[in-house]
Amino acid sequence: MWESFVNGFSQLLQLFYLITEWLKIPNYGIAIILFTLAVKALLFPLTAKQLHSMRALQVLQPKIKEIQERYKNNPQKAQQAIMELYKKAGANPFSGCLPLLIQMPILFALFSALRKFFDPIHHPSYVDLSHAGFLWIPNLGQPDPFLLPLLVAVATFLQQYVTTLATTGQFDSNQKMMVIVMPLFIGWLARTFPAGLSLYWVVFSFVGVCEQLLLRKQFHSGREKSKKDEVD
Secondary structure, three states: HHHHHHHHHHHHHHHHHHHHOOOOOOOOHHHHHHHHHHHHHHHHHHHHHHHHHHHHHHHHHHHHHHHHHHHHOOOOHHHHHHHHHHHHHOOOOOOHHHHHHHHHHHHHHHHHHHHHOOOOOOOOOOOOHHHEOOOOOOOOOOOOHHHHHHHHHHHHHHHHHHHHHHHHOOOOOHHHHHHHHHHHHHHHHHHHHHHOHHHHHHHHHHHHHHHHHHHHHHHHHHHHHHHHHOOO
């Protein structure tokens, strides 16, 4: 089943490559970028819902603390009251997990597909290895040990920074540590990734930053409009 899933990704990449051929710019790097944009577009409704829910949770924090203080000797009652509060506000504390759960199988399948896709010996017969390079990268199926991992780390940092700022509005000590450590760790791992996967990660993260900024602007505009309507 997993092999069929990976083969499906290989054929999907080839489809996007055929699109680049149709556009007269045949290149697998461009195909991966187009594929990434398509994935981002499909996930956008979930991303918007995630941010809305996380912002709602932020607004509810004072009430949650009040409930926890009121029922500090009865954790079960406190949990029940908090869940009722979530329900009334339309907030879901687990909404942030859904995009990640969808994204992980895509990453693993893309990892396997790219290694097989650009293998000099075992690549599918329909792959044109003369277009397997991109910019300074000679083969998107092989790791790029220097520049791409750095871009992966920078892109991950920016996405985490903007996402945390958009959902909580501030950083506690643990969040500050994660915003620094996680990008460094992922950048270090990217030294062993197929360059095509690192390219996917960089594009996905940078587009994610743009999404967060756009959604944050819309959220603030909506709140300002609501406040104005209440005053009127």
